[in-house]
Amino acid sequence: MIHIILHFIIPLLIAFLFYRKRWRNATLIMIATMLVDADHLLADPIYDPSRCSIGFHPLHTTPAIVFYVFMFALPLFLSWRDDLQKYQSAARIVHLAGLGLLIHMVLDITDCFL
Numbered sequence: 001m002i003h004i005i006l007h008f009i010i011p012l013l014i015a016f017l018f019y020r021k022r023w024r025n026a027t028l029i030m031i032a033t034m035l036v037d038a039d040h041l042l043a044d045p046i047y048d049p050s051r052c053s054i055g056f057h058p059l060h061t062t063p064a065i066v067f068y069v070f071m072f073a074l075p076l077f078l079s080w081r082d083d084l085q086k087y088q089s090a091a092r093i094v095h096l097a098g099l100g101l102l103i104h105m106v107l108d109i110t111d112c113f114l
């Protein structure tokens with residue numbers, strides 16, 4: 001139960017600390033990344049409290065996590081280029097979604113050690 005609460009509290013804290021001007025939007029985008037758990041529907045049983053999600057569910061594997069790192073980092077590089085400024089709001093959403101997914105993976109991996 002604490003695990004699920006952390007999936008809401010940590011994005012809220014990060015949004016408030018690092019994206020204060022738009023903390024509501026940032027929180028919503030990061031919490032929306034909980035949809036990544038839709039890949040649990042492919043597993044049988046769908047929910048197993050003793051299972052480690054990381055490396056098991058397709059969207060919780062290393063290639064997916066590498067992609068989330070790119071989602072998080074790429075918009076930061078694009079923001080340096082003046083000719084790409086018109087994509088800034090889309091880049092911000094991709095950046096926050098990537099961050100939300102990375103937070104999700106960090107929280108999920110804690111389950112693997114408990």
Ligand SMILES: [Zn+2]
Pocket residue numbers: 036037053060104108
């Ligand atoms: Zn998960």
